[in-house]
Amino acid sequence: MAVQLTLALAGTIRHDGNGGVTDDLADAAGLARWLRDQAGPLRGYDHDLAPPADLPDEQTRLDVVALRRAVRTLLARAVAPEPPSRADRASLLTPAEAVRQLNAAAGRLPTSPRLHWPDDAAPTLTRHSGPAEPRLRLTAALARAAVDFLAGPERAQLRACPAPRCVRYFVKEHARQQWCKPSCGNRARVARHYQRQQAGR
Numbered sequence: 001m002a003v004q005l006t007l008a009l010a011g012t013i014r015h016d017g018n019g020g021v022t023d024d025l026a027d028a029a030g031l032a033r034w035l036r037d038q039a040g041p042l043r044g045y046d047h048d049l050a051p052p053a054d055l056p057d058e059q060t061r062l063d064v065v066a067l068r069r070a071v072r073t074l075l076a077r078a079v080a081p082e083p084p085s086r087a088d089r090a091s092l093l094t095p096a097e098a099v100r101q102l103n104a105a106a107g108r109l110p111t112s113p114r115l116h117w118p119d120d121a122a123p124t125l126t127r128h129s130g131p132a133e134p135r136l137r138l139t140a141a142l143a144r145a146a147v148d149f150l151a152g153p154e155r156a157q158l159r160a161c162p163a164p165r166c167v168r169y170f171v172k173e174h175a176r177q178q179w180c181k182p183s184c185g186n187r188a189r190v191a192r193h194y195q196r197q198q199a200g201r
Contacts, residue, residue, distance in 0.1 A: 009145075157172040
């Protein structure tokens with residue numbers, strides 16, 4: 001869940017299909033759509049977090065975009081010494097600032113453990129968050145997912161997709177995987193073929 005949510009947040013900056021980059025969080029409507037799509041993974045980090053009934057306010061959007069920048073900075077650091085995503089080369093924070101921002105967002109919502117032990121079942125542990133404004137709950141959930149991913153073993157398989165025009169990060173699912181999805185592999189092969197033809201002229 002941490003991987004899915006972190007890569008989904010980073011993936012809100014993506015190739016636009018025309019050689020440029022688009023931002024799915026460029027406005028409140030885009031953030032609202034993304035939050036609806038991520039409702040399940042978000043509830044995994046905060047059971048009380050619900051998608052907004054109305055459009056998120058501009059401050060919420062700005063907070064999520066700032067957190068995304070910190071996350072993408074740390075994803076770029078995680079793939080080093082390989083190059084970061086093309087979308088990040090000119091917009092990265094310092095790693096220390098990105099860590100500070102991520103930790104600050106994750107710590108804005110204190111949680112406490114709760115033991116549940118029904119008569120006819122084994123005990124379970126959940127974490128309960130106290131009351132807080134939705135904006136803080138949202139950024140805390142996203143930051144905690146990123147912390148879990150970046151501190152976990154799957155971080156070692158993180159890559160920036162090298163396909164032409166792609167700006168995504170992905171986690172390798174098998175040793176031979178080179179691109180985030182098959183269409184990126186096809187595009188990379190076509191680009192290499194074109195370059196070979198041009199060099200042969």
